[in-house]
Amino acid sequence: MFHLKTKKKQIMALDLGPTALKMIILNCQKKPPQVVDILFYVYEQEAPALNDPAAEDFFYDLLIRALGPYRNRGIQVAMSLPAEMVIRQELQLPRTAEKDIPHAIYWALKEKMEQSPDIFQRDHLVLGSSRQGQRETMNVRVYLAKQDDVIRIEALFDRLGLSIQYLEPSDISMAAVLVHCPPPELGENPLVMNLGGEGSTITIMHQDLPFLSRQVGINTRTWSASLALKKGLDEEAARQLIHEHGVSYFRHRFDQLAEGELRELVFKSLETDIQQLALEIHRTIDYFQSSMHKGKVEQLVLAGGGSRLPDLDHYLAETLGIPCIVYDPLEQLDFSVCRGDEEKVAICRQQAPRFTVAVGMACQD
Structure with a gap:
């Protein structure tokens, strides 16, 4: 991680995605870690790339609205750096x-x-x-x-009265969250598939480190665009269909269900992309096991917004022959002192896989 200042007991971890902000403040001196505050904030419009000079004003206005209570309080911030x-x-x-x-x-x-x-x-x-x-x-x-990117980010948070403590590549955060908040019975050399809106990352862990990491061009936003184009839908309607049905046709294709045709339509529109996803995972596993001699990949862990696609875990487990889980980074955290109302916490819990990177940053020593 790129350390910039000294860390305090609590830190605000921010993951600024293309469509939503994920924020969490953890007290990691408690066991299990205590959630002080948490927020899932959807943008009103698509965000520009963070390394675009024009992004500063966009994110300044956004963060004023989303993080207003924390302005000018000197709270330290950890932020995920996009792959680019x-x-x-x-x-x-x-x-x-x-x-x-x-x-x-x-x-x-x-x-x-x-x-x-x-x-x-x-x-x-x-x-x-x-x-x-x-x-x-x-x-x-x-x-x-x-240098220019980092200076621009520091300047943005200085304007907000917040203090950037470190900037972190997402694969380090992915490793940290599995170390500090592991799912039950985490297998040896787990492969973490972080499916994001703009891009996805495949990371194979070995001895608690992100041993092999690679970016892949598959992203969830293209799925709804593809379905919309093929079936003459608007993208929001396509996104809702995908969110509802995912690849469930693969699992229930022999069921005589009323929504069977709709499930099949969604699955067929996604099939090529899902097959490509499985192929990329297979290639990564094959390279790791044949070239690096660090043992077998025993588990596939799905994270990020795309992991919530219905039955994607079952499809990948059957296709690749490896146990697959959808990871919930919030499952083992203590919400008893979390500020805010129950509705806000409930929304964040529904979006739990999208908090994987943010929780990993907040857990860093």
Whole structure:
């Protein structure tokens, strides 16, 4: 993570998606972690990309409305960085470099850094060791962020009277939430499929770290657009049909149900994309198991808004032959002191898979 300031006992974690804001404040000194406040806030219009200079005014107005009570209180904020704002670099460093890894990273990336002087700072994860011939090496993933993007985000929160404490790539948050709030009986080397509105991330965990991460072009927004185009619907009607039926036709295709034709229509419109999703997961698992020799992937964990697609977990489990669960990051949290009314909490609980990244950020040490 890109640390900017010193962390306090409580931190506000923000995940600014393309259509909704997810916010949670946790007290992680309590066991289980206590939810101090939580919010799911849907935008009135589609958000611009966060690294677009024009986004500052959009998000300033949005955050004033959504987070008004917290303005000018100096509360510290952790925020997820979208994939397009993070450069990931995989390195193999000599084992002798472990005494000063940042220095070794600097020299390994010196040419790249000189070619891109606007790169702000870097952080890294040590993913383990390997041997090439007689030489033992460390596998390191380096995260780089651009200076202009980070300065723009800091300026936005300064205007709001909030203090950015760290910015974090989403795959680190995904790992953290599974470590601190694991689902029951989490299998070895779980694969986390984070299905988002703009893009999706596949992450395979190994020894509590995001060992293999990759972005895939599949996203939930294209599904409703595809159904709308094929069937002459407006996108909102298509989205509602998908939300209601998902891929349930796959599971209930032999049932004589009144809505059978509608289920089939939705499934057929999604079938190519869902098959592609399964293929991307299969390729990732195959590469991990055949090339990295870290054991088998024993479980598939669905997260993000797309994980709520009815019966997607059953489809992937049967297609891939791996147990699959829809992850609820809020399930093991304590809501007894949460500020706000029960209706707000209930809305957030309904959207629980979309809070995976935010909860992971809030759980960081």
